[in-house]
Amino acid sequence: MKSSRLSDQVIALTCLLAGWWLVASFVSSPLLPAPLEVFEALSKEFREQRLVESLLVTLQRVVISFVFAMLLGGIVGVLMGRFRFVNRILDPILIILLNIPALVVIILLYIWFGLVEVAAVAAVIINKLPNVAVTLREGGRMFDHELEEMSVMYKFSVQQKLVHIWWPQLFPYIMIATRSGLALIWKIVLVVELLGRSNGVGFQLHLAFQSFDVATILAYSLAFISVVQLIEWFILQPLDRKASRWQKGSSHV
C-alpha cells in the first residue's frame, strides 16, 4: 500500500520530467532549458556555495513568518468565525489587509522601519495573516453545535476542547492554510528579498532573472519545491492520513 502510493507519485513525476525533456529538446532554446541544463545550473550553484546558503536564509524567513502568521491569523480567524460581533468589526479591516498589494506593505514597512530583517518578516506576516484568518473563519463558522453542547455538558476542559473538538474540526482548514500558506509565504519572501534584502533565494532569482538565466531560475525554484515536497511527504501527508482514519471509507476499524 505505502510503497505503491509512493511509486505512483514517482511515476507521475518521471512522466512530467520526460515530457519536459521532450519538449525542451524539441524547442532547443536557452529560454526553455532541458532538465539536464537545469541540473547543471543547480550543481553549479551548489558548488559555488550559493544554493544551500540562500535556501537556508529563505527557509528561515519562511518558517518564522509561517509560524507567526498561522498563530495570529488562526486565532483571529476562529474568533471571527465564532463571534458575529468580532466578525463585523474586523471584517472591513480583513478585507483591507487581504487586498492591499504586497508591494505596498513591503514598501511602507521598509520605509518606516528601514531595510531591516524585522521589516521583511513583518511584511510577509502581514501579507499572509489575512489569508489564514479568512480560511479559519470558515472553519470557525462550521463548528458542530451538537458536539459543542456535548463538551459543555461533559465539562471538557479548554485544553480537551482544543485537542479533541476544535482541532479535528479545524483540521481541513488548517491544512488549506498550511499548504497554500507555505506557497504564498515563500512567494512573498521572494518579493521581499528582491526589493530589499541582500541574500536568499529571491535575491539569487533576481540576479538570474536579470540575465534571463532561465536554467538557474528553474534550478532555484525546483530546489525550493523539493523542500516543500519533502515537507508534504513526511509531515503533511502522514497528518492527512492520520486525520482520515476515522472516516467511513477507511480500512481502519
Add this chain to the structure above:
Amino acid sequence: MKSSRLSDQVIALTCLLAGWWLVASFVSSPLLPAPLEVFEALSKEFREQRLVESLLVTLQRVVISFVFAMLLGGIVGVLMGRFRFVNRILDPILIILLNIPALVVIILLYIWFGLVEVAAVAAVIINKLPNVAVTLREGGRMFDHELEEMSVMYKFSVQQKLVHIWWPQLFPYIMIATRSGLALIWKIVLVVELLGRSNGVGFQLHLAFQSFDVATILAYSLAFISVVQLIEWFILQPLDRKASRWQKGSSHV
C-alpha cells in the same frame, strides 16, 4: 438588524480612518500621507482619467482569470478530494504549480508567447489554479458519506446532487477560495502588469513607486480595495447569510 450590521462596519472603518489620520498628522511626512492627501491623489488620478481606465482594465483581467481559475481549479480539486487515485497522480504536480514563483511563470509565459494579453491572463490563472485546487480538495475530502448514499438511493440526478448536495458542502471552501482568490489574483495581476503590460493599476502603481509617490500608491490600492469591499457587501456577505440560514443558531425557522 441589517442597518446595525452595516453601521457597525462603517463605525469600524471610520475608526480606522481616524487612527490613520491621527498617526499621519503626528508623523507628518510625505511617506505617510494623511487621508486627505490620498484622497487628493485619488481625485487627481480620476480627473486625469487614469483611475477609472486602469481600474477597469485590471478588473477585467481579474475577472477573467478568476472565473477560469475557479472553474478549472475547483473541478480538479474536488476530483482530487474524491478519488484517491487522481490525488496520488496529480499531487506532485499540484505542489510544483503551487510553489513555483509567480515571477517565474510570468516571465516564462511572456518569453514563450510574447507580451500578449493571453499570456498575462494565463500566467495569473496558472498561479491561482493550484490554490483553488488545494482548497477544494479538502472540501471534496470532507463530503458527507451518508448524504451521498442517500442521494444515490433516492436517484438524485447529477444536477440535483450538484445543487443540493455538493454545492452546500463545498460552500465554505468556495468562499475561502473566492475571498483569498480575489486577493491573490489581484496581486498577481499587479505583477503581471508590472512586467509586461502598458496599462492597469499595476502599471500605475509601479510608476508611482518609482517616483516614490506614496499617496498615489495608497490611492490606487484603496480604489481597488473599495471595489472588493463592494463585492463583499453586495455579493459575498449576502451569500454567507443565505448559506448560514439553516444552521442551528440562526433565527430563521
Add this chain to the structure above:
Amino acid sequence: MFEFHVEGLTLSQRQILSALNIKVNSGETHCLLGPSGSGKTTLLNLMAGLEQENVEAIGGETRRANYWLPHKPEIGYLFQQPRLLPWRTIMQNLLLVEPNEEIVLKLLEEVKLQDYVDYYPSKISLGMARRVALVRCLLLEPELVLMDEPLTSLDLPTAREMRVLIKRLVCDHPTRSMLYVTHDLEEALELSDSVSVLGNSPAQVIYNSRIDAVSRQELEMLLKH
C-alpha cells in the same frame, strides 16, 4: 420473488456477515429481527448496493460476493437515521424526490407535519425528522422497500398511525415488497408475511419462517439470546 445471496462480508478486516440468503416474495413483507449490532443495517446496505465486497474468483478475476436472483429489484431505502439535507427545508427535501407539491403535502398531512413545511431539519425534533424521512421513502415507488427501524423515537399513538400508513401504502400494495427491520416483535408480527432472525457473529439467519408457521415462543427465546 427476490432472493439475495451473500457469500460473506468483511469490513475493516472483520467478518460481519457469513454466507446467507434472504428471500422476499413479490408483494409481501419480510421482517428482519436481531439484536443490536448483529448486522441488520449492514445487510440492508449490502442489498441496496451501498456496501460491497469483491472476491477473487478462479482465474484471477474479481466478482461481487453477493448477487440478486432473478435480478436486482428497484430499491427504496429508509435509513436508520433520517439523513435529511440540513440546508434545505422539509418541503425542499421532499420535492427533490417527488416534484409534485400536492402529493408531498398530502403525505405530510398524514404524518401531521403539514405545519412544518418551511422548517429546516435542525429546527424540528428527532421524531419529526424520522417522519419526514418516512414520507420521503413513501414517495418513491420501488419494487422493494428497505426500512431500517422506521418507528423508533416515536410515541405509541404516532407510531401506531405510522404503522397503519406503512401498511396501507406498502404492505397492502399488490406488487410492492418490503424488508422491514425492527426490534419490536409485535410490529413484526402485525406487518409481516414472513420473519427471519439474524444472529451469531458473523451474522447468520438463525430463524426463518412464514408468519402463519411462526412459533412465537421460539422467536422470543431466540431474541433473548
Add this chain to the structure above:
Amino acid sequence: MFEFHVEGLTLSQRQILSALNIKVNSGETHCLLGPSGSGKTTLLNLMAGLEQENVEAIGGETRRANYWLPHKPEIGYLFQQPRLLPWRTIMQNLLLVEPNEEIVLKLLEEVKLQDYVDYYPSKISLGMARRVALVRCLLLEPELVLMDEPLTSLDLPTAREMRVLIKRLVCDHPTRSMLYVTHDLEEALELSDSVSVLGNSPAQVIYNSRIDAVSRQELEMLLKH
C-alpha cells in the same frame, strides 16, 4: 428537591414552551412523557442551560426567563442522539470523561461493548453508539441526570439489561435524581417515582403525579391525544 421554572420559551419567533415547572425530588426519578414534537428535548436543553431566553424586566434590564430553585444542580445529560466524537475511538471518547481506564472498561463490559474499545464511532451500529453514549453519561456523577430516550433503537433484551443498569447506577443511588424522557409507558412506570406528561402547543404539563397515585387509564388516554 430541585424545581425548574420556565416562564416560556420562544425559538425562531415561535413559542415552544408556555409557563411550566418541573419538580424532581432528591434521589428520585421523574419520567417525562409526551408526543413527538411536544417539546421534551427543548425543555431538557433549557434545564441543561443549552438554550435560553431572556426577557426584558421592568427597568430595561434583561433576565433569564427560567430559573432553578433552590439552586441549579450539577447536571449530566444523555442527548437524544449519541453525539460521540467521530474522530476518536470509543475508548478515547470515554476517557475524556473518566480518565480511569478500568472504570470505563468495566462499564463497557456491562453494555457488552468490551470488544469494540478501539472502534471509531462510524464503524459501530446505531444501537451500539447509543450504549456508548449511555456509558459516557453514567461515568459522570452529577446531582441530576437528564436522559432523553436512552433506550430506543435497542432490541428488547438489551434494552431490558440497560434499564437494569440505569436503575442500579442512577435510580437506586441515594442522592442522584433523574429526569427521564421516554415514549414507553412500561419503562416509565418501572423506573420512575413520579410522572408528568407534556402536551398542547405551546407545551404545558398536562398531567403530573406520584407513581403510587398514577391512574394508568388516565395516562393512556392522555398519551393517545
Add this chain to the structure above:
Amino acid sequence: AKEPLPTVHVTVISSGTVNWELQHLKNMQLDHSNGFNLVIDPVASLSAARIAITSGNADFIVSDWLWVTERNMKGANLRFIPFSQQIGSIIAAKDSKMLNFSDLKGKRVGIAGGPLNKGWVLLRAAAKKEGIDLQNDVKIQFGAPPLLNQALRSGQLDMLATFWHYGARLEAEGYSKLYSLKDVMKGLGLTSDIPMLGYLFNQSFEDQHPTLVAGFYRAVKQAKAQLAIDDEAWTALRPLMKVENDAIYQGLVAGYRAGIPSDITQEQIEDAVNFYQMIDELKPYPSGTQLNPELFYKGL
C-alpha cells in the same frame, strides 16, 4: 496613395530618460523624416522592457551592454546603439567624512540594481588596486532604487551607488557626489567615456530591415542634438519628468546632456572589453569570457 511608413516599436520605462528623448523625437516628427513610424510602448519596469525584446514584442529597448553581453553569451544576438554615457552616481550621506577607500570599511553601502551596478563595480575595481576588498569590508544593502534613496535620507546608509537620475534628485536635495566615476574610470585606465546605455535590437531585425535601423539611429542622433541645445524642447517634456522643483529639473536636464554620447570609437570598444574583463575578474567565479566587439553597431 503613399505607402504607410514601416512601424518601429520601442518599449520604454514610461518614467525614464529614454521616454523623454523619444517623445521629443515624435514631437519633432523625426521618425517620419527618417522613414519610419515610431510607436512607444510604455512599461513600468526595466524587467518588462527586457522581456519585451526577448519575446520579440519590441524592436528596440534601452539597456546596458553588460546585460547584452550576458544575453549574447546565452544565445541571443543583440546589437547596441549608444544612448548615454551616464554611469551612475555614488552619493554620500549628508555628514559623512569619507576621503579614501579605507574610510569605507564597516560602512553601510546601498547598491541599486544588484551586484552588477556599474558604479559599484568600478569602485571595487579601484579599491582592489589599493588592496582593499570592498565586497567584504562594507555592509552591503541591495534594493530597489526608490527604497535606497529613502534609506539614505533617513540615515540608514552611509553611501549609495545608484542610477544617475535617482542620484540627480539626491544632488538637488543637497547631497554630494562621493566620487566622480569619470575619475575612477580614468584611474583604472578607461579613458574614453564608454557609453553604458544603448538602444538594443536583434541582429535579425537589422538583417531584415537594415534601413530601419539606420533611420532610427539617425533619428535619435538628431533628437539628441536638438535636446543638447534647445531649452524650449525640454519645457515641452517637463510634464513627463515628474519633477517637484526646478533644481531637480535642471539637474535632470544637465544629467541628460552630460550623458549624450559620441559615435562609437575603436578606443571605446577596447575600453569596454577591458571593463568587461575587470567585472568578470571581480566575480567570485570568473567566467573567463570576453566581450564581443561586434556588439556595437557601427552602422552609417
